Amino acid sequence: MFNAQYFRTFITLVETGSFTHTxxxxxxxxxxxxxxIRKLEQYLDKxxxxxxxxxxTLTEAGRRAYDYSIKLxxxxxxxxxxxxxxxxxxxxxxIASPGSVGLMFYPFILGYQQMHPGLTINYxxxxxxxxxxxxxxxxxxxxxxxxVIKHPDLHYEPWHQEPLCLVVPAxxxxxxxxxxxALGFMxxxxxxxxxxxxxxxxxxxxxxxMSHFVQQGFTNEVATVLDAVARGLGFTxxxxxxxxxxxxxxxxxxxxxxxxxxxxxxxxxxxxxETPRRYAKLLEDFREQRRSVLYGxxxxxxxxx
Numbered sequence: 001m002f003n004a005q006y007f008r009t010f011i012t013l014v015e016t017g018s019f020t021h022t023x024x025x026x027x028x029x030x031x032x033x034x035x036x037i038r039k040l041e042q043y044l045d046k047x048x049x050x051x052x053x054x055x056x057t058l059t060e061a062g063r064r065a066y067d068y069s070i071k072l073x074x075x076x077x078x079x080x081x082x083x084x085x086x087x088x089x090x091x092x093x094x095i096a097s098p099g100s101v102g103l104m105f106y107p108f109i110l111g112y113q114q115m116h117p118g119l120t121i122n123y124x125x126x127x128x129x130x131x132x133x134x135x136x137x138x139x140x141x142x143x144x145x146x147x148v149i150k151h152p153d154l155h156y157e158p159w160h161q162e163p164l165c166l167v168v169p170a171x172x173x174x175x176x177x178x179x180x181x182a183l184g185f186m187x188x189x190x191x192x193x194x195x196x197x198x199x200x201x202x203x204x205x206x207x208x209x210m211s212h213f214v215q216q217g218f219t220n221e222v223a224t225v226l227d228a229v230a231r232g233l234g235f236t237x238x239x240x241x242x243x244x245x246x247x248x249x250x251x252x253x254x255x256x257x258x259x260x261x262x263x264x265x266x267x268x269x270x271x272x273x274e275t276p277r278r279y280a281k282l283l284e285d286f287r288e289q290r291r292s293v294l295y296g297x298x299x300x301x302x303x304x305x
Contacts, residue, residue, distance in 0.1 A: 002043065004076075007069040009036040010048065014058065014066050040065075088281040090118030095279075096131045097123075097144035100190075100222045100238070101265060103245040105144070108286050119278065127189065135268055142279055143268045146190060155271045160287050161262040162239040163294065164198045166255040169232045175255070177203045184216040184234035188225045191218075194263065195237040201259040226252055239263050240294070 013022045013033065023030045041048050048062035058066065097105060102125045113119050124131075124140060131143035136153060148156050168174075172183065177199070185195065192210045199207045216234035219225050223246070225236050230251035243249055267283065269275055 003039065004072075006036045006040040006043065007065075007072060009033055010040055010065065011069045011073070013037065014062075017055075019054075088278050089116040091276060091278050092120045092122065093142075093278060093282065094122045094140045095124070095142050095144070096126050096134050096140045098127060098131070098146055098222070099125050100146065100242050101144050103223055104241045104290075105286055108289065109282070112282060112285065132268065135270060138270070141269065141273075142275060145266050145268050146263055148266055148268075153271050154268055155273075156266045156268050158264055159267045159283065160265045160290060162241050162265060162290070164194050164237055164261045164263055165240050165243050166195075166198055166235065166237050166257060167226065167229055167243060167252050168235045168255050169229055170251055170253050171232070172235070172253070172255075177206045180235055181213055185210065185213040186225050186228045186234040186236040187215050187218045188222045188236070188238075189220055190222070191225070191236060191238075194239075198237050198257070198261045201261050202257045241290075 009022065009026060009028075012025055013019065016022050016025065019030050019033050022028070022033045026033070028036075037048065044061065044065060046061035046065075047059050048065055049056040050059055093109075095109075102123065106123050106125075109121050109123060113121050122140075124134065126134065128145045128147045128149060131140070131145055132149045132151065132154065134140045135143045136151065144159065145156075168180075168183065174180065174183065180199075185191070195213075196207075196210050199210075217228055219228070222238060222242055225238065226242070226246045226248040228234065229236055230248040235255075243252075243254065246252075
């Protein structure tokens, strides 16, 4: 029969190198230590020690059993801490977000995990609709979405606002709506919605609809849309998160506009579920980092902006 205490006694014996010291550390008798080792050898059906009087060396099975024992108890401790909702630096985190968020959030999470080795991060890049399905099914505890898809079993909370950027080829010299229309539009999954918001706010009275713009192409991956813009194929409107993480940011430029428009990011969870504190800490630390980069010490815009 499997007995975790036998493995614990074996680990202590290997680390102390002495039956006497093991007995003292575990508050056992020396015969009790010997009995645990014999029981473990019987359970594994392999000798673990080569005995040389009061000394011993490990057999090959003993070395493998020691490595397994260390891994066994490490996984046990990780699992035990993962059940603690009050822990901010240990446990599992299962998060999903669109690529526009994950391009910067996921590298931040990796650095965060390096500082908190007790955390295990499972991160998924997905579209809003897929994120909602995953949260509902329990595959992920928390999602970050750019669009609220209402459902009675879901709870949404505004989390962060990211500026939208009008991005054109680096050699583009135009400033008017007509010149943008002549350039053409590079679309992606949220492209038309973002462009409509930003252009309507900055070209009041002129802008009617994105249907008036020639669509030069489409990609379902926002991370690659700037490749097309860098080649001079059109303009696009993306969040600053995407612009700052793009390998093509030096081949494009942001067109300065008078009226800033923001994309609101929402945290979505199952209604009535309890989100462990480690999620709140992780989200807040990233949000504060972005706030510092975007606004410095200035006040962050409200979610009504």
